[in-house]
Amino acid sequence: MQFLGVFTRIYGENADMTTSRTLLVSFVGFMIVFLILGLLAIFVKSMGTIFDKLNEKKKPQPMPKAVLPAETPLPENQSEGSVELINVSEEDAAVIMAIVSHQSGIPLNRLRFNSIKLSEEEK
Amino acid sequence: MNLLVEVLRGVWESSGFYLLTWRNLVMMGVAFVFLYLAIAKKFEPLLLVPIAFGILLANLPGADIMLDTTGGMLGDISESAHVVEGAHWYESGVLRIMYVGVKSSVFPCLIFMGVGAMTDFGPLLSNPISLLLGAAAQLGIYIAFIVAILLGFTPTEAASIAIIGGADGPTAIFLASKLAAHLLAPIALAAYSYMALIPIIQPPIMKLLTTEKERKVKMTQLRKVSKTEKIIFPIVVLTLVALILPSVAPLLGMFMLGNLFKECGVVERLSDTARNALMNIVTIMLGVCVGATANGADFIQLKTFKIVILGLMAFSFSTAGGIMIGKLLYIITKGKINPLIGAAGVSAVPMAARVAQNEGAKTDPTNFLLMHAMGPNVAGVIGSAVAAGFLLIMFGN
Numbered sequence: 001m002q003f004l005g006v007f008t009r010i011y012g013e014n015a016d017m018t019t020s021r022t023l024l025v026s027f028v029g030f031m032i033v034f035l036i037l038g039l040l041a042i043f044v045k046s047m048g049t050i051f052d053k054l055n056e057k058k059k060p061q062p063m064p065k066a067v068l069p070a071e072t073p074l075p076e077n078q079s080e081g082s083v084e085l086i087n088v089s090e091e092d093a094a095v096i097m098a099i100v101s102h103q104s105g106i107p108l109n110r111l112r113f114n115s116i117k118l119s120e121e122e123k
Numbered sequence: 124m125n126l127l128v129e130v131l132r133g134v135w136e137s138s139g140f141y142l143l144t145w146r147n148l149v150m151m152g153v154a155f156v157f158l159y160l161a162i163a164k165k166f167e168p169l170l171l172v173p174i175a176f177g178i179l180l181a182n183l184p185g186a187d188i189m190l191d192t193t194g195g196m197l198g199d200i201s202e203s204a205h206v207v208e209g210a211h212w213y214e215s216g217v218l219r220i221m222y223v224g225v226k227s228s229v230f231p232c233l234i235f236m237g238v239g240a241m242t243d244f245g246p247l248l249s250n251p252i253s254l255l256l257g258a259a260a261q262l263g264i265y266i267a268f269i270v271a272i273l274l275g276f277t278p279t280e281a282a283s284i285a286i287i288g289g290a291d292g293p294t295a296i297f298l299a300s301k302l303a304a305h306l307l308a309p310i311a312l313a314a315y316s317y318m319a320l321i322p323i324i325q326p327p328i329m330k331l332l333t334t335e336k337e338r339k340v341k342m343t344q345l346r347k348v349s350k351t352e353k354i355i356f357p358i359v360v361l362t363l364v365a366l367i368l369p370s371v372a373p374l375l376g377m378f379m380l381g382n383l384f385k386e387c388g389v390v391e392r393l394s395d396t397a398r399n400a401l402m403n404i405v406t407i408m409l410g411v412c413v414g415a416t417a418n419g420a421d422f423i424q425l426k427t428f429k430i431v432i433l434g435l436m437a438f439s440f441s442t443a444g445g446i447m448i449g450k451l452l453y454i455i456t457k458g459k460i461n462p463l464i465g466a467a468g469v470s471a472v473p474m475a476a477r478v479a480q481n482e483g484a485k486t487d488p489t490n491f492l493l494m495h496a497m498g499p500n501v502a503g504v505i506g507s508a509v510a511a512g513f514l515l516i517m518f519g520n
Contacts, residue, residue, distance in 0.1 A: 044251035
Protein backbone atom coordinates (compact mmCIF):
# COMPACT_ATOMS: atom_id res chain seq x y z
CA MET A 1 0.00 0.00 0.00
CA GLN A 2 1.38 3.39 -0.92
CA PHE A 3 1.63 5.81 1.94
CA LEU A 4 -0.21 9.05 1.29
CA GLY A 5 0.60 12.29 3.01
CA VAL A 6 -1.71 13.29 5.84
CA PHE A 7 -2.79 16.36 3.85
CA THR A 8 -3.88 14.22 0.90
CA ARG A 9 -5.68 11.79 3.17
CA ILE A 10 -7.60 14.60 4.86
CA TYR A 11 -8.41 16.87 1.91
CA GLY A 12 -8.19 14.51 -1.08
CA GLU A 13 -5.69 14.11 -3.90
CA ASN A 14 -6.41 17.31 -5.84
CA ALA A 15 -7.20 19.54 -2.90
CA ASP A 16 -6.23 23.20 -3.09
CA MET A 17 -3.87 24.66 -0.55
CA THR A 18 -6.02 27.53 0.62
CA THR A 19 -4.68 30.25 2.87
CA SER A 20 -6.55 28.92 5.90
CA ARG A 21 -5.19 25.41 5.32
CA THR A 22 -1.68 26.80 4.89
CA LEU A 23 -1.93 28.69 8.17
CA LEU A 24 -3.34 25.62 9.91
CA VAL A 25 -0.56 23.34 8.63
CA SER A 26 2.08 25.88 9.66
CA PHE A 27 0.62 26.37 13.12
CA VAL A 28 0.27 22.65 13.77
CA GLY A 29 3.79 21.99 12.45
CA PHE A 30 5.33 24.64 14.68
CA MET A 31 3.42 23.35 17.70
CA ILE A 32 4.56 19.78 17.04
CA VAL A 33 8.19 20.91 17.01
CA PHE A 34 7.60 22.68 20.33
CA LEU A 35 5.76 19.70 21.78
CA ILE A 36 8.45 17.16 20.89
CA LEU A 37 11.37 19.34 21.96
CA GLY A 38 9.42 20.33 25.10
CA LEU A 39 8.97 16.64 25.96
CA LEU A 40 12.70 16.14 25.44
CA ALA A 41 13.42 19.12 27.71
CA ILE A 42 11.29 17.58 30.46
CA PHE A 43 13.06 14.25 30.01
CA VAL A 44 16.52 15.87 30.10
CA LYS A 45 15.61 17.90 33.20
CA SER A 46 14.30 14.79 35.00
CA MET A 47 17.34 12.76 34.00
CA GLY A 48 19.65 15.53 35.23
CA THR A 49 17.86 15.71 38.59
CA ILE A 50 18.09 11.94 39.07
CA PHE A 51 21.78 11.84 38.16
CA ASP A 52 22.60 14.82 40.38
CA LYS A 53 20.97 13.05 43.35
CA LEU A 54 22.79 9.81 42.57
CA ASN A 55 26.09 11.65 42.33
CA GLU A 56 25.46 13.39 45.65
CA LYS A 57 24.99 10.02 47.31
CA LYS A 58 28.16 8.68 45.73
CA LYS A 59 30.27 11.64 46.91
CA PRO A 60 32.76 10.62 49.62
CA GLN A 61 31.53 11.65 53.08
CA PRO A 62 33.72 14.22 54.90
CA MET A 63 36.34 12.58 57.07
CA PRO A 64 35.07 12.08 60.63
CA LYS A 65 36.92 14.17 63.12
CA ALA A 66 39.66 12.36 64.98
CA VAL A 67 38.30 10.52 67.98
CA LEU A 68 39.68 12.28 70.93
CA PRO A 69 40.07 11.03 74.45
CA ALA A 70 36.92 11.40 76.47
CA GLU A 71 38.71 13.07 79.33
CA THR A 72 38.16 16.70 80.03
CA PRO A 73 40.39 18.69 77.67
CA LEU A 74 43.19 20.61 79.16
CA PRO A 75 43.30 24.37 79.01
CA GLU A 76 44.95 25.61 75.79
CA ASN A 77 48.14 26.73 77.47
CA GLN A 78 48.75 23.44 79.30
CA SER A 79 49.92 19.98 78.28
CA GLU A 80 50.93 16.86 80.12
CA GLY A 81 52.63 13.50 79.67
CA SER A 82 56.01 12.59 78.21
CA VAL A 83 57.34 11.61 74.75
CA GLU A 84 60.03 9.06 74.19
CA LEU A 85 62.66 10.58 71.86
CA ILE A 86 64.90 8.10 70.01
CA ASN A 87 67.85 9.72 68.24
CA VAL A 88 65.86 12.97 67.94
CA SER A 89 66.73 16.24 69.59
CA GLU A 90 64.15 18.10 71.69
CA GLU A 91 64.12 20.96 69.16
CA ASP A 92 63.35 18.60 66.25
CA ALA A 93 60.64 16.90 68.28
CA ALA A 94 59.01 20.27 69.07
CA VAL A 95 59.00 21.18 65.38
CA ILE A 96 57.49 17.80 64.40
CA MET A 97 54.74 18.08 67.01
CA ALA A 98 53.94 21.64 65.90
CA ILE A 99 53.69 20.53 62.26
CA VAL A 100 51.37 17.61 63.11
CA SER A 101 49.18 19.92 65.16
CA HIS A 102 49.04 22.50 62.40
CA GLN A 103 48.33 19.99 59.61
CA SER A 104 45.64 18.12 61.55
CA GLY A 105 44.04 21.25 62.97
CA ILE A 106 44.04 19.74 66.47
CA PRO A 107 45.48 21.84 69.33
CA LEU A 108 48.81 20.54 70.52
CA ASN A 109 47.58 19.96 74.03
CA ARG A 110 44.94 17.52 72.74
CA LEU A 111 47.35 15.35 70.80
CA ARG A 112 49.14 12.39 72.35
CA PHE A 113 52.66 11.54 71.16
CA ASN A 114 54.07 8.28 72.47
CA SER A 115 57.47 8.45 70.76
CA ILE A 116 59.37 10.18 67.99
CA LYS A 117 62.01 8.07 66.37
CA LEU A 118 64.57 8.76 63.66
CA SER A 119 64.01 6.13 60.98
CA GLU A 120 66.86 3.80 60.03
CA GLU A 121 67.39 5.22 56.51
CA GLU A 122 67.95 8.70 57.88
CA LYS A 123 70.83 7.60 60.11
CA MET B 124 40.51 19.79 -49.13
CA ASN B 125 36.82 19.09 -48.62
CA LEU B 126 37.67 16.29 -46.21
CA LEU B 127 39.79 18.64 -44.09
CA VAL B 128 36.98 21.20 -43.94
CA GLU B 129 34.47 18.51 -42.97
CA VAL B 130 36.78 17.18 -40.25
CA LEU B 131 37.35 20.65 -38.86
CA ARG B 132 33.63 21.37 -39.00
CA GLY B 133 32.95 18.06 -37.20
CA VAL B 134 35.48 18.90 -34.49
CA TRP B 135 34.00 22.40 -34.07
CA GLU B 136 30.40 21.18 -33.97
CA SER B 137 31.17 18.54 -31.35
CA SER B 138 33.20 20.91 -29.21
CA GLY B 139 31.92 22.55 -26.06
CA PHE B 140 32.38 26.02 -27.58
CA TYR B 141 29.83 25.25 -30.29
CA LEU B 142 27.31 23.81 -27.82
CA LEU B 143 27.80 26.53 -25.22
CA THR B 144 24.69 28.57 -24.31
CA TRP B 145 24.42 31.79 -22.33
CA ARG B 146 22.84 29.81 -19.50
CA ASN B 147 25.92 27.61 -19.28
CA LEU B 148 28.09 30.70 -19.21
CA VAL B 149 26.07 32.24 -16.39
CA MET B 150 26.33 29.05 -14.34
CA MET B 151 30.05 28.83 -14.97
CA GLY B 152 30.27 32.40 -13.68
CA VAL B 153 28.34 31.33 -10.55
CA ALA B 154 30.80 28.44 -10.11
CA PHE B 155 33.75 30.84 -10.32
CA VAL B 156 32.17 33.20 -7.76
CA PHE B 157 31.57 30.27 -5.38
CA LEU B 158 35.14 29.08 -5.84
CA TYR B 159 36.36 32.58 -5.08
CA LEU B 160 34.20 32.80 -1.93
CA ALA B 161 35.38 29.39 -0.77
CA ILE B 162 39.09 29.77 -1.51
CA ALA B 163 39.75 33.48 -1.01
CA LYS B 164 37.09 34.29 1.61
CA LYS B 165 37.00 30.82 3.22
CA PHE B 166 33.16 30.71 3.27
CA GLU B 167 32.32 27.05 4.08
CA PRO B 168 35.13 25.86 1.78
CA LEU B 169 34.62 22.17 2.57
CA LEU B 170 31.22 22.35 0.93
CA LEU B 171 31.49 25.24 -1.45
CA VAL B 172 34.56 23.93 -3.32
CA PRO B 173 32.95 20.59 -4.33
CA ILE B 174 29.58 22.27 -5.00
CA ALA B 175 31.16 24.95 -7.19
CA PHE B 176 33.19 22.37 -9.08
CA GLY B 177 30.06 20.27 -9.60
CA ILE B 178 28.32 23.32 -11.12
CA LEU B 179 31.29 23.84 -13.43
CA LEU B 180 31.34 20.17 -14.52
CA ALA B 181 27.59 20.07 -15.18
CA ASN B 182 27.75 23.16 -17.36
CA LEU B 183 30.51 21.98 -19.66
CA PRO B 184 28.43 21.21 -22.77
CA GLY B 185 28.94 17.86 -24.40
CA ALA B 186 30.65 16.30 -21.38
CA ASP B 187 27.36 14.55 -20.46
CA ILE B 188 28.59 14.14 -16.93
CA MET B 189 24.99 14.04 -15.66
CA LEU B 190 23.56 12.01 -18.55
CA ASP B 191 20.91 9.51 -17.46
CA THR B 192 20.76 6.72 -20.05
CA THR B 193 17.76 5.16 -18.30
CA GLY B 194 15.54 8.15 -19.00
CA GLY B 195 15.00 9.05 -15.37
CA MET B 196 15.64 5.99 -13.21
CA LEU B 197 18.86 7.56 -11.97
CA GLY B 198 17.12 10.73 -10.98
CA ASP B 199 17.07 12.85 -14.14
CA ILE B 200 13.65 14.43 -14.04
CA SER B 201 14.32 17.22 -16.52
CA GLU B 202 12.24 17.57 -19.67
CA SER B 203 15.21 16.47 -21.79
CA ALA B 204 15.46 13.08 -20.01
CA HIS B 205 15.20 10.15 -22.45
CA VAL B 206 16.20 6.51 -22.69
CA VAL B 207 19.39 5.99 -24.72
CA GLU B 208 18.71 2.94 -26.89
CA GLY B 209 21.06 0.05 -26.25
CA ALA B 210 22.86 1.78 -23.41
CA HIS B 211 23.22 0.25 -19.95
CA TRP B 212 22.66 2.27 -16.78
CA TYR B 213 26.38 2.22 -16.02
CA GLU B 214 27.02 4.09 -19.26
CA SER B 215 25.35 7.14 -17.70
CA GLY B 216 27.46 10.12 -16.68
CA VAL B 217 29.77 9.48 -13.74
CA LEU B 218 28.15 12.12 -11.54
CA ARG B 219 24.69 10.87 -12.49
CA ILE B 220 25.60 7.45 -11.10
CA MET B 221 26.95 9.04 -7.92
CA TYR B 222 23.77 11.13 -7.71
CA VAL B 223 21.88 7.98 -6.73
CA GLY B 224 23.36 8.53 -3.25
CA VAL B 225 21.60 11.90 -3.08
CA LYS B 226 18.35 10.70 -4.62
CA SER B 227 18.16 7.75 -2.24
CA SER B 228 19.03 9.95 0.79
CA VAL B 229 22.06 7.77 1.53
CA PHE B 230 24.48 10.72 1.43
CA PRO B 231 22.49 13.09 3.68
CA CYS B 232 22.02 10.30 6.21
CA LEU B 233 25.74 9.41 6.21
CA ILE B 234 26.61 13.09 6.61
CA PHE B 235 24.27 13.22 9.58
CA MET B 236 26.08 10.24 11.11
CA GLY B 237 29.35 12.14 10.83
CA VAL B 238 27.79 15.27 12.30
CA GLY B 239 26.44 13.15 15.17
CA ALA B 240 29.91 11.76 15.82
CA MET B 241 31.20 15.33 16.14
CA THR B 242 28.33 16.66 18.30
CA ASP B 243 28.61 17.15 22.03
CA PHE B 244 25.18 17.24 23.66
CA GLY B 245 26.75 18.25 26.99
CA PRO B 246 25.71 21.95 26.85
CA LEU B 247 22.16 20.95 25.90
CA LEU B 248 21.93 18.35 28.68
CA SER B 249 23.20 20.81 31.27
CA ASN B 250 20.66 23.43 30.19
CA PRO B 251 17.49 21.68 28.88
CA ILE B 252 15.77 25.00 28.23
CA SER B 253 18.03 25.13 25.15
CA LEU B 254 15.58 22.75 23.49
CA LEU B 255 12.86 25.40 23.55
CA LEU B 256 15.20 27.88 21.87
CA GLY B 257 16.00 25.24 19.25
CA ALA B 258 12.26 24.76 18.64
CA ALA B 259 11.56 28.49 18.39
CA ALA B 260 14.29 28.91 15.81
CA GLN B 261 12.27 26.79 13.37
CA LEU B 262 9.78 29.65 12.99
CA GLY B 263 11.28 30.67 9.64
CA ILE B 264 10.39 27.27 8.13
CA TYR B 265 6.68 27.85 8.63
CA ILE B 266 6.72 31.52 7.67
CA ALA B 267 8.56 30.63 4.44
CA PHE B 268 6.07 27.82 3.82
CA ILE B 269 3.14 30.26 4.02
CA VAL B 270 4.82 32.81 1.73
CA ALA B 271 5.89 30.10 -0.76
CA ILE B 272 2.28 28.92 -1.07
CA LEU B 273 1.15 32.52 -1.59
CA LEU B 274 3.77 32.85 -4.36
CA GLY B 275 2.23 29.92 -6.20
CA PHE B 276 4.47 27.00 -5.27
CA THR B 277 2.82 23.62 -4.74
CA PRO B 278 2.68 22.32 -1.13
CA THR B 279 5.55 19.85 -1.74
CA GLU B 280 7.68 22.58 -3.32
CA ALA B 281 6.82 25.03 -0.55
CA ALA B 282 7.72 22.49 2.14
CA SER B 283 11.08 21.76 0.47
CA ILE B 284 11.89 25.45 0.12
CA ALA B 285 10.78 26.26 3.67
CA ILE B 286 13.19 23.77 5.22
CA ILE B 287 16.06 26.07 4.19
CA GLY B 288 15.04 27.98 7.34
CA GLY B 289 16.28 25.02 9.37
CA ALA B 290 19.82 26.00 8.30
CA ASP B 291 20.71 22.37 7.94
CA GLY B 292 22.12 21.23 4.57
CA PRO B 293 21.58 17.45 4.88
CA THR B 294 18.01 17.94 6.15
CA ALA B 295 17.22 20.30 3.25
CA ILE B 296 18.62 17.79 0.72
CA PHE B 297 16.82 14.90 2.43
CA LEU B 298 13.44 16.62 2.26
CA ALA B 299 13.87 18.19 -1.18
CA SER B 300 14.97 14.90 -2.74
CA LYS B 301 11.79 13.28 -1.42
CA LEU B 302 9.25 16.06 -2.03
CA ALA B 303 10.54 18.21 -4.88
CA ALA B 304 13.61 16.66 -6.52
CA HIS B 305 13.41 19.13 -9.43
CA LEU B 306 14.20 21.95 -6.98
CA LEU B 307 17.05 20.14 -5.24
CA ALA B 308 19.83 22.23 -6.76
CA PRO B 309 18.54 25.72 -5.91
CA ILE B 310 17.40 24.55 -2.45
CA ALA B 311 20.74 22.93 -1.61
CA LEU B 312 22.70 25.87 -2.98
CA ALA B 313 20.56 28.39 -1.10
CA ALA B 314 20.81 26.38 2.14
CA TYR B 315 24.59 26.03 2.01
CA SER B 316 25.17 29.57 0.77
CA TYR B 317 23.12 31.10 3.59
CA MET B 318 24.84 28.84 6.13
CA ALA B 319 28.13 30.26 4.92
CA LEU B 320 26.72 33.77 5.20
CA ILE B 321 25.41 33.41 8.76
CA PRO B 322 28.03 35.83 10.18
CA ILE B 323 26.61 38.46 7.82
CA ILE B 324 22.87 37.65 8.04
CA GLN B 325 22.39 37.18 11.78
CA PRO B 326 24.16 40.09 13.57
CA PRO B 327 21.87 42.90 12.28
CA ILE B 328 18.79 40.91 13.35
CA MET B 329 20.36 40.18 16.75
CA LYS B 330 21.13 43.86 17.33
CA LEU B 331 17.71 44.96 16.14
CA LEU B 332 15.81 42.64 18.48
CA THR B 333 17.91 42.90 21.66
CA THR B 334 18.85 45.71 24.00
CA GLU B 335 22.41 46.33 25.19
CA LYS B 336 21.37 45.28 28.70
CA GLU B 337 20.12 41.91 27.37
CA ARG B 338 23.26 41.33 25.31
CA LYS B 339 25.40 41.94 28.41
CA VAL B 340 23.80 39.15 30.44
CA LYS B 341 26.41 36.73 31.73
CA MET B 342 25.04 33.24 32.09
CA THR B 343 25.95 31.03 35.05
CA GLN B 344 28.28 28.08 34.73
CA LEU B 345 26.78 24.92 33.29
CA ARG B 346 26.31 21.82 35.45
CA LYS B 347 28.59 18.88 34.85
CA VAL B 348 26.96 16.18 32.72
CA SER B 349 27.81 12.54 33.39
CA LYS B 350 28.90 10.12 30.68
CA THR B 351 25.85 7.93 31.34
CA GLU B 352 23.51 10.85 30.57
CA LYS B 353 25.33 11.43 27.29
CA ILE B 354 24.90 7.75 26.37
CA ILE B 355 21.22 7.61 27.31
CA PHE B 356 20.27 10.83 25.49
CA PRO B 357 20.71 9.79 21.81
CA ILE B 358 18.93 6.50 22.40
CA VAL B 359 15.93 8.11 24.11
CA VAL B 360 15.69 11.00 21.61
CA LEU B 361 15.65 8.64 18.65
CA THR B 362 13.13 6.29 20.23
CA LEU B 363 10.77 9.08 21.27
CA VAL B 364 10.96 11.17 18.10
CA ALA B 365 10.87 8.24 15.67
CA LEU B 366 7.85 6.79 17.44
CA ILE B 367 6.02 10.11 17.01
CA LEU B 368 7.35 10.90 13.49
CA PRO B 369 8.61 7.68 11.86
CA SER B 370 9.50 9.55 8.67
CA VAL B 371 12.41 11.24 10.40
CA ALA B 372 13.94 7.96 11.61
CA PRO B 373 16.55 7.59 8.81
CA LEU B 374 17.98 11.07 9.32
CA LEU B 375 17.75 11.29 13.10
CA GLY B 376 18.66 7.63 13.48
CA MET B 377 21.99 8.08 11.72
CA PHE B 378 22.62 11.30 13.65
CA MET B 379 22.09 9.59 16.98
CA LEU B 380 24.04 6.49 15.91
CA GLY B 381 27.04 8.72 15.16
CA ASN B 382 26.63 10.41 18.53
CA LEU B 383 26.39 7.07 20.32
CA PHE B 384 29.65 5.99 18.61
CA LYS B 385 31.26 9.08 20.12
CA GLU B 386 29.83 8.85 23.61
CA CYS B 387 29.79 5.13 24.36
CA GLY B 388 33.59 5.03 24.34
CA VAL B 389 33.90 1.43 23.14
CA VAL B 390 33.91 1.97 19.35
CA GLU B 391 36.53 4.67 18.94
CA ARG B 392 37.51 3.32 15.49
CA LEU B 393 33.95 3.61 14.19
CA SER B 394 33.53 7.05 15.70
CA ASP B 395 36.80 8.17 14.13
CA THR B 396 35.75 6.82 10.72
CA ALA B 397 32.28 8.40 10.91
CA ARG B 398 33.56 11.88 11.77
CA ASN B 399 36.66 11.87 9.57
CA ALA B 400 37.20 9.49 6.64
CA LEU B 401 33.56 8.64 5.86
CA MET B 402 32.40 12.22 6.42
CA ASN B 403 35.04 13.55 4.04
CA ILE B 404 34.29 10.98 1.33
CA VAL B 405 30.55 11.60 1.45
CA THR B 406 31.02 15.38 1.59
CA ILE B 407 32.99 15.25 -1.66
CA MET B 408 30.39 13.10 -3.43
CA LEU B 409 27.39 14.99 -2.04
CA GLY B 410 28.88 18.40 -2.80
CA VAL B 411 29.87 17.58 -6.37
CA CYS B 412 26.55 15.86 -7.12
CA VAL B 413 24.46 18.69 -5.68
CA GLY B 414 26.48 21.21 -7.66
CA ALA B 415 26.10 19.11 -10.79
CA THR B 416 22.30 19.32 -10.59
CA ALA B 417 22.60 23.07 -11.24
CA ASN B 418 22.51 22.82 -15.01
CA GLY B 419 21.97 26.20 -16.61
CA ALA B 420 19.03 25.01 -18.72
CA ASP B 421 17.02 23.99 -15.66
CA PHE B 422 18.51 26.30 -13.06
CA ILE B 423 18.14 29.77 -14.53
CA GLN B 424 14.46 30.42 -13.94
CA LEU B 425 12.30 32.85 -12.01
CA LYS B 426 11.57 30.02 -9.56
CA THR B 427 15.24 29.89 -8.56
CA PHE B 428 15.25 33.59 -7.78
CA LYS B 429 12.11 33.18 -5.66
CA ILE B 430 13.72 30.27 -3.79
CA VAL B 431 16.80 32.36 -3.00
CA ILE B 432 14.61 35.16 -1.58
CA LEU B 433 12.42 32.72 0.37
CA GLY B 434 15.52 31.03 1.78
CA LEU B 435 16.87 34.33 3.08
CA MET B 436 13.50 35.13 4.59
CA ALA B 437 13.30 31.71 6.26
CA PHE B 438 16.78 32.18 7.76
CA SER B 439 15.95 35.63 9.07
CA PHE B 440 12.65 34.60 10.68
CA SER B 441 14.28 31.54 12.26
CA THR B 442 16.91 33.78 13.83
CA ALA B 443 14.19 36.16 15.02
CA GLY B 444 12.11 33.28 16.44
CA GLY B 445 15.02 32.02 18.54
CA ILE B 446 15.80 35.51 19.84
CA MET B 447 12.16 36.26 20.71
CA ILE B 448 11.85 33.12 22.84
CA GLY B 449 15.26 34.01 24.30
CA LYS B 450 13.80 37.39 25.32
CA LEU B 451 10.78 35.68 26.85
CA LEU B 452 13.07 33.39 28.87
CA TYR B 453 15.13 36.44 29.86
CA ILE B 454 11.99 37.90 31.45
CA ILE B 455 10.81 34.61 33.00
CA THR B 456 14.23 33.81 34.53
CA LYS B 457 14.67 37.44 35.67
CA GLY B 458 17.67 38.12 33.48
CA LYS B 459 19.52 34.79 33.68
CA ILE B 460 19.23 33.91 29.97
CA ASN B 461 21.01 35.98 27.33
CA PRO B 462 18.58 36.25 24.37
CA LEU B 463 21.49 36.16 21.91
CA ILE B 464 21.86 32.40 22.39
CA GLY B 465 18.38 31.97 20.88
CA ALA B 466 19.79 32.92 17.48
CA ALA B 467 22.05 29.86 17.66
CA GLY B 468 18.94 27.66 17.51
CA VAL B 469 19.06 27.76 13.71
CA SER B 470 21.37 24.68 13.56
CA ALA B 471 24.37 25.59 11.37
CA VAL B 472 26.66 24.02 13.97
CA PRO B 473 28.90 25.61 15.23
CA MET B 474 28.81 28.76 13.08
CA ALA B 475 25.60 30.16 14.66
CA ALA B 476 26.96 29.58 18.19
CA ARG B 477 30.13 31.44 17.25
CA VAL B 478 28.07 34.38 16.00
CA ALA B 479 26.20 34.51 19.34
CA GLN B 480 29.56 34.45 21.16
CA ASN B 481 30.96 37.24 18.98
CA GLU B 482 27.91 39.48 19.39
CA GLY B 483 27.96 38.97 23.17
CA ALA B 484 31.68 39.73 23.29
CA LYS B 485 31.21 42.91 21.24
CA THR B 486 28.96 44.31 23.98
CA ASP B 487 31.07 42.95 26.84
CA PRO B 488 34.46 41.41 26.00
CA THR B 489 34.41 39.40 29.25
CA ASN B 490 31.16 37.64 28.30
CA PHE B 491 31.63 34.06 27.09
CA LEU B 492 28.44 32.70 25.56
CA LEU B 493 29.87 30.01 23.29
CA MET B 494 29.13 26.95 25.44
CA HIS B 495 25.70 28.33 26.39
CA ALA B 496 24.91 28.89 22.68
CA MET B 497 26.00 25.35 21.76
CA GLY B 498 22.90 24.00 23.58
CA PRO B 499 20.32 25.72 21.33
CA ASN B 500 22.63 25.10 18.38
CA VAL B 501 22.49 21.29 18.65
CA ALA B 502 18.82 21.49 19.72
CA GLY B 503 18.23 23.24 16.39
CA VAL B 504 19.54 20.18 14.54
CA ILE B 505 16.92 18.03 16.27
CA GLY B 506 14.29 20.74 15.72
CA SER B 507 14.89 21.03 11.98
CA ALA B 508 14.86 17.23 11.62
CA VAL B 509 11.51 17.12 13.46
CA ALA B 510 10.15 19.91 11.22
CA ALA B 511 11.29 17.97 8.14
CA GLY B 512 9.65 14.81 9.49
CA PHE B 513 6.38 16.67 9.97
CA LEU B 514 6.41 18.11 6.45
CA LEU B 515 7.24 14.69 5.03
CA ILE B 516 4.33 13.12 6.86
CA MET B 517 2.03 15.90 5.66
CA PHE B 518 3.00 15.92 1.98
CA GLY B 519 5.05 12.78 1.31
CA ASN B 520 3.87 9.86 -0.77
